[in-house]
Amino acid sequence: MVEPRKSVITLPLGSIGHLTNGWWAMLFIILTEGALFAYLLFAYYYLAVQPQTAFPPSGVMSLRLSLPNTFVLLASSAAVWWGEQGIKRDKTGQVAAGFGIAFVLGAIFVGVQLVEWAEKPFTFATSAYSSLYFTVTGFHMAHVAAGLIMLAALFVWTLLGYFDRARNAPISIGAIYWHFVDAVWLAVFLTFYVTPYLGLGHG
Amino acid sequence: MVASRHPLWEARLDEQEGRTETGRGLALDDGREVVVTSALDGEPEAILKMPGDSPLPFLLAVTLTTSLTGLLTHLWWLAGFAGIASVGLIIAWVWPRPELAQVAALDRAELPHG
Numbered sequence: 001m002v003e004p005r006k007s008v009i010t011l012p013l014g015s016i017g018h019l020t021n022g023w024w025a026m027l028f029i030i031l032t033e034g035a036l037f038a039y040l041l042f043a044y045y046y047l048a049v050q051p052q053t054a055f056p057p058s059g060v061m062s063l064r065l066s067l068p069n070t071f072v073l074l075a076s077s078a079a080v081w082w083g084e085q086g087i088k089r090d091k092t093g094q095v096a097a098g099f100g101i102a103f104v105l106g107a108i109f110v111g112v113q114l115v116e117w118a119e120k121p122f123t124f125a126t127s128a129y130s131s132l133y134f135t136v137t138g139f140h141m142a143h144v145a146a147g148l149i150m151l152a153a154l155f156v157w158t159l160l161g162y163f164d165r166a167r168n169a170p171i172s173i174g175a176i177y178w179h180f181v182d183a184v185w186l187a188v189f190l191t192f193y194v195t196p197y198l199g200l201g202h203g
Numbered sequence: 204m205v206a207s208r209h210p211l212w213e214a215r216l217d218e219q220e221g222r223t224e225t226g227r228g229l230a231l232d233d234g235r236e237v238v239v240t241s242a243l244d245g246e247p248e249a250i251l252k253m254p255g256d257s258p259l260p261f262l263l264a265v266t267l268t269t270s271l272t273g274l275l276t277h278l279w280w281l282a283g284f285a286g287i288a289s290v291g292l293i294i295a296w297v298w299p300r301p302e303l304a305q306v307a308a309l310d311r312a313e314l315p316h317g
């Protein structure tokens with residue numbers, strides 16, 4: 001029997017180039033989730049231009065909590081970016097610190113958002129506007145919660161030494177998702193909190 | 204190593220010089236592996252590591268179904284517990300395993316290969 005010769009071909013595992021299959025999967029998740037928020041925000045703008053009722057029904061919303069909270073979320077995205085830079089230089093401590101800080105800031109964002117919900121003078125069933133407000137911000141909170149779970153898992157896995165310069169795909173994929181959550185909040189914040197100050201509304 | 208579209212008829216069709224050989228090629232004996240090839244020429248480009256058997260997807264389906272049933276029947280405690288269990292199962296399912304890791308092609312000389 002002829003002994004098979006050993007292969008001398010060296011191939012990358014699981015990906016061609018530096019973009020892994022998981023990276024592409026996350027990209028398409030972001031596209032579909034982005035479409036979801038686009039539809040929801042379209043519903044808001046459609047409602048805003050209807051002439052029959054006053055809009056927003058309860059007047060413009062205060063920026064007292066939402067504006068600082070926006071900066072908290074932006075800071076968490078910066079922390080994730082800083083942490084992701086660390087894995088490219090094999091600095092796993094920097095990765096863990098960046099993702100840990102991002103987790104804390106994300107948790108603060110959720111806490112402040114819950115306070116903001118509690119302070120609202122309307123409920124989910126008060127009007128179409130209030131229903132949209134809680135639906136959109138609620139969907140965003142659900143995405144933040146999923147992101148917090150990802151950040152926590154990546155934080156623990158980094159401390160356990162699962163990632164390094166060559167095996168960094170989960171870090172990049174988690175970072176992309178968190179930046180997406182941040183970008184969606186900017187769109188939500190602009191829509192619900194800023195556009196009424198810019199003149200989108202009547203009555 | 205398959206060298207043509209018609210491995211069994213290469214001698215008669217005589218389309219190209221290369222011949223299919225069964226004793227040459229990637230071993231693919233390091234777990235469940237498949238080769239990623241280019242679309243037209245079938246040139247090997249990467250190796251995909253496939254995960255092995257696991258009860259976790261089935262358990263996840265059970266907990267997700269339970270959670271949604273809890274939501275439909277307004278049993279919030281059931282939905283909550285099953286939801287938390289689902290999160291735990293997802294984390295267990297995607298728990299990193301070095302042998303399945305996707306490795307970006309930074310430098311082929313550094314990379315493990317199957």
